[in-house]
Ligand SMILES: Nc1ncnc2c1ncn2[C@@H]1O[C@H](COP(=O)(O)OP(=O)(O)O)[C@@H](O)[C@H]1O
């Protein structure tokens with residue numbers, strides 16, 4: 338597999354600032370505070386893995402990055418733009434729905450349960466958003482989609498319905514669907530957690546390939562092997578905070594925090 | 606090997622040469638026979654009872670005014686259902702919207718139109734000219750004479766369509782809610798707008814839940830249209846009534862109306878079946894057609910390879 342990303346030169350992203358920046362992000366559901374002040378910076382081309390126990394706020398953090406959740410306090414920037422708002426002077430103006438949608442087209446997301454559209458074939462799943470959200474012609478979108486399907490090893494499944502694919506195949510389609518929007522950032526929320534063990538490898542291989550081609554990726558995962566091999570750095574979440582961060586060798590090999598040690602020994 | 610006996614050879618026969626013989630159900634055949642006999646007796650008694658006046662039925666079954674009435678009934682059903690489906694989607698989407706004003710409006714609509722009798726609503730629309738002799742929609746320069754605008758037929762369409770819209774919206778809402786939350790989320794993450802997500806992703810999947818009760822409602826609507834006879838709209842039932850008021854033969858003419866209602870219901874049922882199949886796309890198993898099911902029922906011997914496929 339080769340060249341999974343066909344990144345277009347982006348005029349506004351000429352500045353070399355971080356791809357993602359979070360500053361004091363807080364989020365509550367009802368009375369429960371799920372994120373308690375997260376600071377985070379992901380540079381262009383970096384792969385960051387978020388690990389941590391269930392319920393520690395990893396998914397919520399990820400969903401704040403593409404505004405599927407709105408933050409209560411703090412700010413998130415993607416490629417220099419504040420997520421969900423426009424800053425003028427010292428005022429933050431909430432964005433119109435249309436602008437939120439436009440910005441989401443630049444951030445791909447892959448879900449634990451794939452969330453493919455069951456009433457559409459594999460190829461239709463891929464071309465739907467480029468056609469509707471980017472206004473591309475069917476021919477242009479299909480050509481890129483077929484190339485991506487080829488690269489995730491599923492060119493022969495273009496006419497199949499998702500129900501007829503294995504979990505691993507469905508997740509690779511879901512990755513191709515996100516890539517078909519030519520995003521500048523990819524978010525993965527436990528992409529292999531719903532898969533049978535023997536199918537995990539194919540999906541991770543696609544993700545490694547993507548990382549090797551320079552895609553910026555934020556990955557919530559329990560695959561410590563993947564984090565060790567691919568991540569530039571790892572963030573350990575617990576109780577809505579990042580309690581430890583560092584290179585995979587530091588965090589996974591020689592954790593300094595007791596809770597990290599406890600989690601890692603439980604995962605192994 | 607010469608000592609190999611037949612029994613052993615049989616157990617080693619290749620699987621695809623074996624034939625599966627379905628379990629016999631003598632009880633089922635017996636029950637079917639009894640039911641058939643009872644049904645035949647019933648039909649015989651009805652056919653031979655002179656008081657049903659089958660000769661009169663035969664005389665008027667294909668009468669021109671009955672045909673016109675039938676056509677109007679079908680037309681009214683189609684138009685009212687079309688209006689109700691459009692209204693139903695609109696109101697269901699309003700009901701699930703983030704906008705509290707739209708939500709309250711939708712709720713009030715369903716509350717009112719579901720909470721008052723259809724017959725009263727029909728009479729109300731029929732008499733709307735008494736309440737608003739001139740309709741202007743609040744716009745300057747618009748002066749519509751309500752008496753001309755609200756004919757018995759428009760009153761019928763308004764009454765049936767608006768009332769059914771309230772029920773239809775609940776059906777659509779149930780369909781929308783039945784679609785997995787992750788679908789809307791995936792569409793949003795791809796940058797689709799809420800409208801695009803609803804039209805392209807959620808509603809098509811909701812159809813699987815929406816179609817069966819909508820078919821049911823269409824059949825129900827077919828017969829509810831007979832209420833418009835109170836507005837002197839010459840539908841199927843009213844056309845039959847006109848004839849028997851003249852000939853004093855209500856039984857055979859009501860039979861004629863029933864026969865036609867049953868014929869149309871049958872056609873609708875078959876149509877519903879195929880529409881449901883259409884919206885089951887992407888599902889593991891398509892429901893089999895009645896023809897396919899009949900064949901499976903009657904088949905007793907199946908080759909192993911095929912028989913184990915499903
Ligand atoms: N939409 C929601 N409404 C209410 N509570 C939520 C919602 N989403 C997440 N939570 C809660 O927030 C906490 C963190 O969830 P999540 O971010 O999914 O954790 P993780 O992905 O690390 O397992 C959990 O306790 C979860 O129950």
Ligand SMILES: [Mg+2]
Pocket residue numbers: 392395396397526527
């Ligand atoms: Mg999670």
